[in-house]
Amino acid sequence: MPVLGKVYLIGAGPGAQDLITLRGARLLAQADIVLHDALVTPEMLELCPQAEKIPVGKRSGQRSVAQQVINQQLVDAAQRAALVVRLKGGDPMIFGRADEELRALEEAGIEVEVVPGVTTALAASAATKQPLTKRGIARSVAFFTSSTAPEHSDHDAIPETDTLIQYMGGREAIATAERLLRHGHQPDTPVVVIENVSRADQMVHRMTIAQLSQGLGTPHGPVLVMIGEAMRSREHQRFDTEISGTIATQLRA
Amino acid sequence: MPVLGKVYLIGAGPGAQDLITLRGARLLAQADIVLHDALVTPEMLELCPQAEKIPVGKRSGQRSVAQQVINQQLVDAAQRAALVVRLKGGDPMIFGRADEELRALEEAGIEVEVVPGVTTALAASAATKQPLTKRGIARSVAFFTSSTAPEHSDHDAIPETDTLIQYMGGREAIATAERLLRHGHQPDTPVVVIENVSRADQMVHRMTIAQLSQGLGTPHGPVLVMIGEAMRSREHQRFDTEISGTIATQLRA
Known part of the structure; x- marks a missing residue:
């Protein structure tokens, strides 16, 4: 069994690069892997040039990755990297499917922390x-x-x-x-x-x-x-x- | 009539220093005057060591400055400094009396911008x-x-x-x-x-x-x-x- 990393559910805020929190920006700059929504802007991803970026977009009317697949991708990422960020537009805890992701990570015994964002x-x-x-x-x-x-x-x-x-x-x-x-x-x-x-x-x-x-x-x-x-x-x-x-x-x- | 400054209504977030936005932190570091609530934490004020800090606290059960006085203080500040920050706990636009402050500033012809925060x-x-x-x-x-x-x-x-x-x-x-x-x-x-x-x-x-x-x-x-x-x-x-x-x-x- 590989060493387990920690996953941060981070709110990116509405889109402008400087509307993420200081904590969110610092963690992005340290992240090994960033799984991000389609709503996360390209300028936001400039805050984590070092990270492996995995798009798991959900955008209405477009093809998106099923939630169960995203959950599994998060668990997999935490099994191969120390600092994993799940980056969501706005705040992760409102209309963000955080419950499913928290359950999946907790069930796998992976540590999770949530960093709020500007909704x-x-x-x-x-x-x-x-x-x-x-x-x-x-x-x-x-x-x-x-x-x-x-x-x-x-x-x-x-x-x-x-x-x-x-x-x-x-x-x-x-x-x-x-x-x-x-x-x-x-x-x-x-x-x-x-x-x-x-x-x-x-x-x-x-x-x-x-x-x-x-x-x-x-x-x-x-x-x-x-x-x-x-x-x-x-x-x-x-x-x-x-x-x-x-x-x-x-x-x- | 003095040159008029610009006022930024900024949400400080819940209290932790790193839960303010990048934009909020940058403006705080540039501010000439910061008018802040009692709910704003001391560590947040460390982000603006250069600024003149004016407490205009509202804290339930304690004596606080009347809203009209705060409005006037904001207008006065913008008439003697270029960059004025009104720093509020959480987000300024929800339960923050922003309407009164926006009206007072707009009536005085002062430019205002709002920077959201983590509520x-x-x-x-x-x-x-x-x-x-x-x-x-x-x-x-x-x-x-x-x-x-x-x-x-x-x-x-x-x-x-x-x-x-x-x-x-x-x-x-x-x-x-x-x-x-x-x-x-x-x-x-x-x-x-x-x-x-x-x-x-x-x-x-x-x-x-x-x-x-x-x-x-x-x-x-x-x-x-x-x-x-x-x-x-x-x-x-x-x-x-x-x-x-x-x-x-x-x-x-």
Whole structure:
């Protein structure tokens, strides 16, 4: 039986190279093997030039490695190298299939440590300068994702928090907007849609629930949808750092 | 009128010096003035030895600077220095009063940028190795806080997500547990309580909703409470990195 290495599940953050944590960057620079998602950007992998890099991408609509295969690859890596990094976009512990990977590694007796990252919602909040909570207006936030399985598509409960954040929210977000309207939410409730948060090709679209329910253009990258009064623009807010010039009407399908 | 500087709202993360982002650390090292919360750790301030440091602490139960005063201090700082950092524990955009500070700065015509951070919930999830979402078990997460105002104390809605994260959740979490039991949640639903996440004095307490409703000892620092099936321990999970040896019964008030 070979000597067992240690595996670090590390959150890469939203994509920009300097939005990973100091701890994450240090471990990447020391790693023997890095298994990374398709959502991890090439610039992030520049932080580990010395490492053997294994893509185990999951990207919606594209062929990806099955989770069981990834689990086995992690165990194999820890059996042939001392410092193994499993690098995930955003934070590994939210919508990251960490449970399966932790189970597989623990069952094999391999030591694991988790290094948190900046989750996409908070990067989007920072990029658009829209806080997710606001005193007196928004005291709770839900992060959710919708299954695309038919048995879930219509009666998924939408969390009743003040701010709603839908991860991987491209087409799914249209259904969310329709359901919110049916449940009596104000049609002019503000929505911010953001693609490729923190990357050079970041796009920000501001609209209302009513407009979102009308459709959304074809996104070019990971989409996050933020809904609620907290998304309303401030009186003196500047939008000069937002790359998007797209207006909501252009986004309708 | 003096030349106006730029203000960066930066998330320091949970406390450990190496859990700030690379971008946050670089800006801290360049800052002329750093206005920081009481939740920002001394080791974090070691990243900006050159800066004038202004404590504007908010700590529950202790005297703190009023928000309007902080807003004015930020504007004043930007009128006498080029690079001003407003450093907040966790992430600035969730439960961080960022809206008020952004408004004050924008109204004064001062440029602002937000640098996201690792929010406490994700640091807690990493430290305890309990993912907030789990395939087939937990697909949604809510972050919330309870007002201590009497008019809110009893009929605050608890979000109906699979995983519940209560920030600043010391005594408030007991009321949450009571309400969850009244609403028919299983008494053995697992709970993880964590104090001083990522710091040397981190404490982790594992219990059930029923136990939490019985009380919680006097916490020594910021407390985060995580509730839901996602908090259930795994079969081969190790707890050797958890500093806490405290058992739930010792925590009862």
